[in-house]
Amino acid sequence: MGQTLTEKIFSNSLGRVVQAGEIVVVQPDVVMSHDSLTPGIIDVLQQDFGRNTVKFPNQLVFSFDHVAPASTVGTAENQNKVRAFAQRNNIRLFEVGRGICHQVLVEEGIAQPGFIVLGADSHSTSYGAVGAFGSGMGSTDVAAIWATGKTWLRVPETVRVLITSRFQPGVGPKDLALKIGRELTISGATYQTIEYHGLDWMPLHGRQTLCSMAVELGAKAGIVPPSGEIRRRFTVPEWLFVDEDAEYVRTLEINLDDLQPQIAIPHAVDHVVDLSTVAGMKFHQIFLGTCTNGRYEDMREAASILEGKQISDQVRMIVTPASSQELLKATQDGTLATLITAGATITTPGCGACMGRHQGTLAKNDVCLSTGNRNFKGRMGDPTSSIYLVSPAVAAASALYGVVTDPTSL
Amino acid sequence: MSIIWKFGNDVDTDQIVPGRYAPYMRPNEDVGKAAFIEAHPEFNKLAEPGDIIVAGENFGCGSSREYAVLALKRRQIGAIIAKSFARIFYRNAINLGLILIEAPQVVDELSDHDLCTLDLDENRLEVGNHIHRLPEISPFAREIVSAGGLVAYIQTNSRLPGE
Ligand code: SF4
Numbered sequence: 001m002g003q004t005l006t007e008k009i010f011s012n013s014l015g016r017v018v019q020a021g022e023i024v025v026v027q028p029d030v031v032m033s034h035d036s037l038t039p040g041i042i043d044v045l046q047q048d049f050g051r052n053t054v055k056f057p058n059q060l061v062f063s064f065d066h067v068a069p070a071s072t073v074g075t076a077e078n079q080n081k082v083r084a085f086a087q088r089n090n091i092r093l094f095e096v097g098r099g100i101c102h103q104v105l106v107e108e109g110i111a112q113p114g115f116i117v118l119g120a121d122s123h124s125t126s127y128g129a130v131g132a133f134g135s136g137m138g139s140t141d142v143a144a145i146w147a148t149g150k151t152w153l154r155v156p157e158t159v160r161v162l163i164t165s166r167f168q169p170g171v172g173p174k175d176l177a178l179k180i181g182r183e184l185t186i187s188g189a190t191y192q193t194i195e196y197h198g199l200d201w202m203p204l205h206g207r208q209t210l211c212s213m214a215v216e217l218g219a220k221a222g223i224v225p226p227s228g229e230i231r232r233r234f235t236v237p238e239w240l241f242v243d244e245d246a247e248y249v250r251t252l253e254i255n256l257d258d259l260q261p262q263i264a265i266p267h268a269v270d271h272v273v274d275l276s277t278v279a280g281m282k283f284h285q286i287f288l289g290t291c292t293n294g295r296y297e298d299m300r301e302a303a304s305i306l307e308g309k310q311i312s313d314q315v316r317m318i319v320t321p322a323s324s325q326e327l328l329k330a331t332q333d334g335t336l337a338t339l340i341t342a343g344a345t346i347t348t349p350g351c352g353a354c355m356g357r358h359q360g361t362l363a364k365n366d367v368c369l370s371t372g373n374r375n376f377k378g379r380m381g382d383p384t385s386s387i388y389l390v391s392p393a394v395a396a397a398s399a400l401y402g403v404v405t406d407p408t409s410l
Numbered sequence: 411m412s413i414i415w416k417f418g419n420d421v422d423t424d425q426i427v428p429g430r431y432a433p434y435m436r437p438n439e440d441v442g443k444a445a446f447i448e449a450h451p452e453f454n455k456l457a458e459p460g461d462i463i464v465a466g467e468n469f470g471c472g473s474s475r476e477y478a479v480l481a482l483k484r485r486q487i488g489a490i491i492a493k494s495f496a497r498i499f500y501r502n503a504i505n506l507g508l509i510l511i512e513a514p515q516v517v518d519e520l521s522d523h524d525l526c527t528l529d530l531d532e533n534r535l536e537v538g539n540h541i542h543r544l545p546e547i548s549p550f551a552r553e554i555v556s557a558g559g560l561v562a563y564i565q566t567n568s569r570l571p572g573e
Binding site: 023024025035036037039040044048049066067072074075077078119120121122124136137138139140141143144147148150151152186187190191218220268355356357361374376377378379381383 | 420422423424425428429430432433434435436437438448449467468471472473474475476477479494496497498501502505506550559560561564565570571572573
């Protein structure tokens with residue numbers, strides 16, 4: 001019988017045939033943690049495990065992205081603690097400004113097709129964009145991997161999402177990610193992997209958008225079968241292909257011919273409606289960024305709409321590139337100049353305002369259109385503020401008029 | 411006697427502890443003080459050790475922040491009884507030894523501020539003179555929780571759970 005990609009990746013890691021439902025102990029290829037949680041993981045290792053060294057330094061990667069550069073003495077001290085620990089243990093660390101962990105690990109070729117990549121961050125599902133099994137864990141689980149090199153996992157069942165046709169103009173991967181959320185719901189894939197089929201044509205950045213949002217449906221992982229651009233940019237192991245007779249718990253079909261721009265309204269990621277439902281609504285801030293939609297292509301898309309125009313003086317637009325490389329690309333072809341000329345401001349690459357800690361925290365009753373992945377109550381600031389999740393195209397079109405605007409109507 | 415604090419569906423980790431109250435941001439503050447600080451100020455002020463959280467589907471969805479569990483642990487919450495739990499939250503709770511009980515049949519019969527007595531050895535919850543039977547915690551989870559959490563489990567057994 002055929003296997004899902006998840007079963008194949010676990011079978012390869014363990015050197016025996018593994019099936020969904022089994023509890024296995026694996027040695028992950030990569031274990032990532034960022035500035036927000038690494039200080040606490042160091043505490044668990046030192047205080048609870050009573051150790052000062054990690055089992056496999058090469059397995060670990062640190063990134064500084066959540067509050068980077070530091071915004072308070074507390075965060076600055078915590079970052080120094082991580083720097084010292086990384087140096088003592090010889091662990092790779094990506095400094096402030098390099099970018100969001102999930103983007104950097106892909107750019108640096110650390111996350112590879114067929115790998116098991118675990119992170120102390122729920123959006124570690126993102127690594128499925130390159131055909132890895134990526135999943136998030138908490139601090140104690142990660143500390144245990146630092147100490148032993150291994151962890152236990154239940155091999156998840158898989159939901160298949162089958163995509164047909166191509167995007168209409170003005171509609172893109174974020175609309176698809178929101179639409180899948182609308183269909184599967186916020187807990188619709190709990191404990192499961194989502195495999196996205198029919199996307200051989202989709203470039204890497206679109207796959208990253210989809211996979212980052214898999215966790216919003218409760219999923220343990222999200223994987224796009226590595227094809228097209230992934231095969232050109234990465235080495236895909238010969239065993240990592242889709243078996244036609246693999247067993248899926250369910251299949252969801254989505255035809256892109258019918259897909260309109262989508263928007264997630266407060267305060268849940270699956271409160272998704274067609275954009276037209278809220279067109280004309282006023283808001284205060286636009287946040288273009290995050291591991292879901294802060295890449296060069298996202299900035300490029302926004303710039304193509306803002307080219308030669310001015311954003312409304314009723315709103316502010318904050319652009320936070322996902323990484324220094326994405327920022328650099330945007331400086332080289334004029335994308336950044338277009339955004340700045342239109343009135344947007346650019347912040348340091350990283351998570352920025354996504355968690356409401358800095359660089360765009362929301363005040364009471366502020367309304368934000370965000371290209372991010374979570375619209376939970378109070379996530380970006382005061383609990384009376386609200387977040388609407390949109391694509392970069394919707395963000396840019398809305399910036400022009402200061403009200404929610406359908407980019408397909410421009 | 412403990413008090414039941416009843417919540418709805420999809421209680422996310424940003425509600426349990428907003429990112430702005432993370433230990434990373436406030437290294438010298440007890441994260442327990444931030445439990446539901448904005449989403450449920452009454453719970454934040456009045457919840458006592460031993461109190462029980464009762465919730466609908468998908469409790470703890472969202473981020474991997476273990477301090478959401480830690481905050482409830484510091485408040486010495488007796489258990490969380492929900493229709494279902496989000497994956498990472500469930501794992502974090504087992505690892506820190508916080509009791510989670512998935513009991514979809516029972517949740518609708520319990521009300522906010524009910525007084526109750528939880529008996530984990532007998533898997534039962536007494537509310538007034540009504541006794542609710544609770545499902546067994548999975549043996550795999552119980553093994554880790556009774557060892558005192560993941561770290562204690564590994565230290566005692568010199569191996570990982572499932573190994
Ligand atoms: S951009 Fe937002 S969702 Fe992505 S890793 Fe950073 S804080 Fe998390």
